[in-house]
Amino acid sequence: MTATRSTPPPALAVVGATGAVGSVLLRMLSQRADVWGDIRLIASSRSAGRRLAVRAEEIEVLALTEDAFEGLGEGDVALFLTxxxxxxxxAPVVTARGVAVVDQSAAFREDLEVPLVVPEVNGHAARxxxxxxxxxxxCVTVxxxxxxxALHAEYALTELAVSTYQAASAAGRAGSEALRRQLSLVAGTALGEQPGDVRRAVGEDTGPFAAPLALNVVPWSGELREDGWSSHELAVRAQTRRILDLAELPVAVTCVLVPVLAGHSLTVRARFEAExxxxxxREVLEAAPGVVLVDDPAAGEFPTPSDAAGTDPAWVGRVRRSLDDPRSLEFFVCADNLHQGAALNAARTAELIADEFRYFTL
Structure with missing residues (x-):
């Protein structure tokens, strides 16, 4: 006789638990459906011994060594936020134990033997x-x-052009701290109206940015690549193609940093096979998982990064058909880069894998 029975819940190891994304992820674990058994928090030796709250209990942070993964094996999951x-x-050390790894870094994004997954779009690839x-x-691609x-599933995407408006926290805590320092230097001044006055006030302290970010925008993110493209622009292009399984999709990306602490925004022009x-x-977007439509410009209702900060969805508005091309759609989207862009994507992907191990057949 065949019966289905629950297995013990899988263990979850969170590597990088004390970082900016890790802090958001731990809060999510306390708010989302509890699918995990043992939770281990792992970080660098500097953070070892700290106690962090997860699911209404305090857990001690372990140093990142092989001993931190002792007892974990097949059916368990490790999240790398490093x-x-x-x-x-x-990651290879952990997978050698049979543990499935979900990695949010750039380490494996170009590896064709490693699926690149956004659960709302291609969750099946995680299997x-x-x-x-x-x-x-x-986080920009997410x-x-x-x-x-969702629009591709309805109309069949043939071309994509994107401009980003990325928050300072794209560069981690160093980026947020640099923007705060720069804002304190220019606050209450008449700077920003004369050539170079903001740059002189900020001096050499541009932090991880190529130019001052306070009272400014910086049209650069990443490292220089051939023909003037940045590594980040090319990465968004490559990742979009992989996730949508459109290897030849024409994609043009311009990355811009803006003086916002949290929340990436993008203008998108998408061209499709059909009119x-x-x-x-709008109906398609309203029904899309992970998307909230806010689109009533007459009432002043459209998404902004300050409204998206600290929330999970991607917020979409300003949806309109292109004036000169009935097959093109233009819209604006913003999302918290630490929530939707990183922690939530990692959490949902890990949950997909946990579902694989939740039942077995006798």
Whole structure:
């Protein structure tokens, strides 16, 4: 006789638990459906010994060593919210134990044996893990991809042009701190009206940015690549193609940093095989998982990053058909880069994997 019975809940290891994304992820674990058994918090030796609250209990942070994963094995999941070099070093160590890894860094995003997953769009891809690893895209790609993916399913996407308006926290805590310092230097001044006055006030303290960000926008994110493109622009292009399974999709991206602490925004121009109707597009977006439509400009209702900060969805508005092309749609989207762009994507991907192990057949 065949019966289905629950297995013990899988264990979850959170590597990078004390970082900015890790802090958001721990709050989410206390708010989302409880699918996990043992939760282990792992970070660098500097943070070892700290106690952090998760699911109404305090858990001690372990140093990132092989001993931290002792007892974990097949059916368990490790979330890596770490720099790429840390993920590249430690993810194979963990998968060797049979533990499935979900990595939010750039370490494995270009590896064709590692699925690149956004659960709202291609969650099925997480089931095939030749290396035992699932990668998450960067926070800019995540911010727009649920909306773009839903429209692609309706109209068949043929071309994409995107401009980003990225928050300072894209550069982590160092970016947020640099913007706060710069804002304190220019607050209450008449700066910003003469050539170079903001740059002189900020001096050399531009932090991780190529130019002062206070009272400014910086049209650069990443490292220089061929023909003037930045590494971040090319990454958004490549990740969009992989997630949508459109290897030849024309994608143009311009990345811009803006003086916002939390929340990435994008303007999107998407062209499709079929003629689009803005009203129908709004219906598609309203029904799309992970997307909230706010689109009533007459009433002053449209998404802004300050409204999206601290929330989970991608917020979409300003939906309109292009004036000169009936097959193109233009819209604005914003999302909290630490929530929707990183922690939530990691949490939902880990939950997809946990679902695989939740039942077995006798």
């Amino acid at each position: 720099p790429a070099e840390v993920s590249a070093r430690w 095939t893990r030749p290396r035992g690893i699932v990668a998450g895209p960067d 911010a727009m991809i649920a909306a773009v993916g 689009v109707d803005a009203g129908r597009a």
